[in-house]
Amino acid sequence: MTTDFYNLLLADCALAFILLGLFWYVSRVSRGVRGIASWGVGHFFYSLGAAMLDGTAQQLERAGATAATAPVAAAGGMFACGGLAVLAGSVIKFVQQREQTRSEWLLVPALAALSLLAWLAGDAIDGQGAAMSLAELVLLGVMLWQLRHLDVPPLRVPARLMVIGAAVLAWLYARDLLQALTGQYGPNDAWVNVDLSLWYLINFCMLMLASFRAAESLRQTAMLDPLTGTLNRRGLFARLDPDLERLTREAHLAVIALDLDRFKRVNDRYGHEIGDLVLQKTSDTIRGQTREYDVFARTGGEEFVIVVTGPDARNAQQLAERIRIALATMRMDPPAPPVRVTASLGVSLCNRPMSLSMLMRAADEALYTAKRAGRDCVVTHTL
Structure with missing residues (x-):
C-alpha cells in the first residue's frame, strides 16, 4: 500500500x-x-x-x-x-x-x-x-x-x-x-x-x-395551519386544484363556511391558551364528521371551510347540521375548563356548473345570514 x-x-x-x-x-x-x-x-x-x-x-x-x-x-x-x-x-x-x-x-x-x-x-x-x-x-x-x-x-x-x-x-x-x-x-x-x-x-x-x-x-408545511394541523387557505386551493375543473363541470361541489359563535368571550374569560385548545378540539370534531374526500381548512381565527366534493355535495346541508350538533355537544378534556361553544354555518349548493370562488362567496353570505338569525344554526343558499 x-x-x-x-x-x-x-x-x-x-x-x-x-x-x-x-x-x-x-x-x-x-x-x-x-x-x-x-x-x-x-x-x-x-x-x-x-x-x-x-x-x-x-x-x-x-x-x-x-x-x-x-x-x-x-x-x-x-x-x-x-x-x-x-x-x-x-x-x-x-x-x-x-x-x-x-x-x-x-x-x-x-x-x-x-x-x-x-x-x-x-x-x-x-x-x-x-x-x-x-x-x-x-x-x-x-x-x-x-x-x-x-x-x-x-x-x-x-x-x-x-x-x-x-x-x-x-x-x-x-x-x-x-x-x-x-x-x-x-x-x-x-x-x-x-x-x-x-x-x-x-x-x-x-x-x-x-x-x-x-x-x-416545507411546501406541505406552508399549506398547513400550525395550530390545528388542518389545511390553510393556500392548502385548500392546492388540494382542490388537480380535480377542480372536473368537479366544477359536473357540479359536484358544495361549500360550508363555519364560524364559532362569540369566540372572543372564550379568549377573554379563559385566556388564549384555552382558546387554542378549543380550536384544536373544534378541528378534531369537524374532521370526525367529514369524509376523506372532503377538503377541510382553517381560513381565519375561528373560521373554517369545508368543501364537499363528488355526488354527495348535494347532501352538504345535512353534513353541516351534523357538524353543528357535534360542536354544540363537544366537551373539552380535563383539566381544561368546561367550555361550551356553538357555531354558525353557511352552505352553498349548486345545480349547475359554478366556480369555487362564487360558491365560497355564497357560503359566506349564508353564514352572515345565520349570524343575524341568532347563531347556532345552518343557512343554505342554492345557486
Whole structure:
C-alpha cells in the first residue's frame, strides 16, 4: 500500500465528516423527513472504519507492529460494519418514511457481530475484510431493494443513479469477499478510485433526494395551519386544484363556511391558551364528521371551510347540521375548563356548473345570514 493510497483514505474520511455536517443541516430544515441525519452518521463511521482497516492496520502490519495490527483492524471492522448497518436502516427510513421495525433493527447487532466473529477467529485483516465486504453486500442489497420504490419525479433520476452505483459496488465487494475468504484480502489500488467515486456519486444523489424531500416537506408545511394541523387557505386551493375543473363541470361541489359563535368571550374569560385548545378540539370534531374526500381548512381565527366534493355535495346541508350538533355537544378534556361553544354555518349548493370562488362567496353570505338569525344554526343558499 502506497502513502498516496493511505492519504486518499484519510481524505475520504475528511469528506465523510463534511458530508455528516451537510446531512445534519438538511435534516434540520427538512421538518420531519426521516433517515437523513443517520445516513451521514452511518457513512462517516463506515469511512472511518474502512480507513482504519484498509489503511492504518495495513501500515502497521507492514511496519512489523503486529501487536497493534489486530486491535486496530478489529476496531476498524467494528466501525465499518456498524456504520453499514446504520446506512441500511437510514435507507429504509428514508424511502419508507417510517421508523424501523424491531426486525429491521436487528441489522445493527447482526452486522456488528460479523466483525466480532472475525476478531474472535483471530484473523486480523483477512477476517475483518471478509466481515466488512459481507456487510457492504448486505447494505447494497437493502439499498437496491428499497430504492426501487422511488419511481416518481423528481426522485426517480437520483434514485436510479444510486441503483447503478450500488450494483457496480456490489460486484467490486463480492470480489473483495472472495479474496478475503481465500486469504488474499488487501487494498486494490487498481479500482479504489472507482470505489470512492461511486460513493461520491451515491452521497451526492442522497443529498439530492434529501433536498427534494425537504423541499416537499416545507411546501406541505406552508399549506398547513400550525395550530390545528388542518389545511390553510393556500392548502385548500392546492388540494382542490388537480380535480377542480372536473368537479366544477359536473357540479359536484358544495361549500360550508363555519364560524364559532362569540369566540372572543372564550379568549377573554379563559385566556388564549384555552382558546387554542378549543380550536384544536373544534378541528378534531369537524374532521370526525367529514369524509376523506372532503377538503377541510382553517381560513381565519375561528373560521373554517369545508368543501364537499363528488355526488354527495348535494347532501352538504345535512353534513353541516351534523357538524353543528357535534360542536354544540363537544366537551373539552380535563383539566381544561368546561367550555361550551356553538357555531354558525353557511352552505352553498349548486345545480349547475359554478366556480369555487362564487360558491365560497355564497357560503359566506349564508353564514352572515345565520349570524343575524341568532347563531347556532345552518343557512343554505342554492345557486
